[in-house]
Amino acid sequence: MSRHNKLKKFAEILAFPNVYECYDVQQPQLVGAGMQPVDLKGRWHSAHFNNNNPITLELACGAGEYAVGLAEMFPERNFIGVDVKGNRLWTGAKQALDAGLHNVAFLRTRIEIINLFFAQDEIQEIWITFCDPFPRHGKENRRLTSARFLEQYRSILKPGGLVHLKHDDPDFYKFSVNTLLADPKCHILYDNADIYASELEFPELKMKTKYEEMHLAKGKKIKYLRFTI
Numbered sequence: 001m002s003r004h005n006k007l008k009k010f011a012e013i014l015a016f017p018n019v020y021e022c023y024d025v026q027q028p029q030l031v032g033a034g035m036q037p038v039d040l041k042g043r044w045h046s047a048h049f050n051n052n053n054p055i056t057l058e059l060a061c062g063a064g065e066y067a068v069g070l071a072e073m074f075p076e077r078n079f080i081g082v083d084v085k086g087n088r089l090w091t092g093a094k095q096a097l098d099a100g101l102h103n104v105a106f107l108r109t110r111i112e113i114i115n116l117f118f119a120q121d122e123i124q125e126i127w128i129t130f131c132d133p134f135p136r137h138g139k140e141n142r143r144l145t146s147a148r149f150l151e152q153y154r155s156i157l158k159p160g161g162l163v164h165l166k167h168d169d170p171d172f173y174k175f176s177v178n179t180l181l182a183d184p185k186c187h188i189l190y191d192n193a194d195i196y197a198s199e200l201e202f203p204e205l206k207m208k209t210k211y212e213e214m215h216l217a218k219g220k221k222i223k224y225l226r227f228t229i
Contacts, residue, residue, distance in 0.1 A: 005087075006087045009086065009087045009090040010086050010087065010090075012090065012094075013086055013089065013090045013093060013108075016090075016093045016094070016097065016106075017097075018093050018096055018097060018104065018105045018106060019089060019093045019105070019106045019107075019108065020038045020040065020105065020106070020107050020108065021038065021086070021107075021108040021109070022038045022107060022108065022109045022116075022117055040117065041116065041117055041118060041119050041122075042118075042119030042122060044078070044080070044105075044118070044122065045078075045122075048105055049078045049102075049103065049105075051078070053076055053077050053078050053103070054077050054078065054124035054125070055077075055078045055079070055080060055122060055123050055124055056070060056077060056078070056079050056080070056123070056124055056125040056126070056127065057079075057080050057081075057082055057114075057118075057123055057125070057126045057127065058070070058079065058080070058081045058082065058126075058127045058128075058129060059082050059111050059114070059126060059127070059128050059131065059144060060082070060083055060111065060128065060129070060130075060131035060132065060144060061081030061082055061083045061088075061089070061092065061106070061129070062083055062085070062088045062092075062129075062130075062209065062210070062211070063088050063089075063091035063092050063209075063210065064081035064083075064088075064089060064091065064092020064093070064095075064096075064104075064106060065092065065129075065207065065208075065209040065210065066081075066127055066129050066207060066209065067079045067080065067081035067092060067096075067104050067106070067127075068081075068092050068095050068096050068099075068101065068104055069207040070104075070127070070204065070207075071096065071101045071103045071104035072099070072101065073203070073204065073207075075103060077103065077124075078103050078104070078105075079103060079104045079105075080104070080105050080106065080107055081104070081105075081106045081107070082106070082107045082108075082109065082111060082114065083106075083108065084108060084109065084110050085108075086108050089106045089108055092104075092106060093106050111144065111149065111152070112152075114152055114153075114156065115152050115155040115156055118156040119156065120155060120156065121156075121157075121158045121159070122156055123156045123157050123158065123161065124157075124158055124161050125157075125161055125162045125163070125164070126153055126157060126161070126162070126163045126164065127163075127164045127166070128144050128145065128163070128164065128165045128166070128167075129164075129166045129167075129209055129212075130166065130167055130168065130209055130211040130212060130215075131143075131144045131167070133167070133169040133171065133172035134172075135169070135171060135172070140175070143172065143175060143176075145165060145172075145175065145176035145179055145180070146179060147179060147182075147183065150179070150183065150186070150229050153229055154185075154229055157229065160228055161228065162189075162226060162227070162228060163225075163226075163227050163228065163229055164204075164224070164225070164226055165223075165224065165225040165226075165227075166195075166205070166212075166222065166223070166224050167222075167223055168211075168212070168215040168220045168221070168222055168223065170193075170221075170223070173193065173223045173225075176225060177191065177225065180225070180227055183229070185229060186227055186228065186229050187227060187228045188225060188226075188227045189226045189227055189228065190224070190225070190226035190227075191224075191225055191226075192223065192224050193221065193223050194221040194222070194223070195222050195223065195224045196216075196221075196222060197221075202226075205224060
């Protein structure tokens with residue numbers, strides 16, 4: 001994408017009513033210059049969605065395919081896609097606006113500080129779809145299923161709330177399973193290392209992101225974990 005197109009999307013997204021750009025005012029370098037702080041912690045139901053329906057997060061959502069797809073599939077629930085790349089969020093936000101979906105929003109920030117924008121028990125479910133696996137040695141702490149991030153999720157997720165992981169990378173998948181097994185607070189409810197080897201057990205899994213389509217074209221197996229933390 002050209003720099004001109006990115007700048008155009010950044011300008012347009014500032015006017016979208018379903019997108020919020022946030023940062024930690026004490027550590028703005030975590031996100032970047034130009035963002036404005038938005039305080040909706042504990043107020044997403046009343047200040048944005050205007051209902052008390054359960055909220056699901058899609059973390060590292062990219063273009064928000066899952067957030068938008070789930071919003072269409074479950075109109076009685078609310079969804080928020082979270083990513084740091086504004087030009088990616090533009091795609092999902094524009095699609096949601098064009099479709100008249102009022103139960104999906106987007107938050108541009110880093111997941112490292114996700115607990116600054118949601119209150120305790122404010123989130124019902126979390127989806128992690130094809131995030132960066134950070135395969136290099138020494139980068140384990142940046143993986144979204146590391147113990148560090150699980151603690152972040154615990155501070156905003158309702159007790160017993162589900163976390164879903166859908167990914168293609170076998171090493172990241174194995175790391176995730178081992179991390180969950182090592183934590184006595186975590187419970188794996190469903191574990192499938194090749195979801196398309198048989199009939200899908202959950203309708204939510206039929207949606208495919210751009211990255212999933214690419215991975216499938218290369219013959220990779222898609223894996224899925226459902227767990228509580």
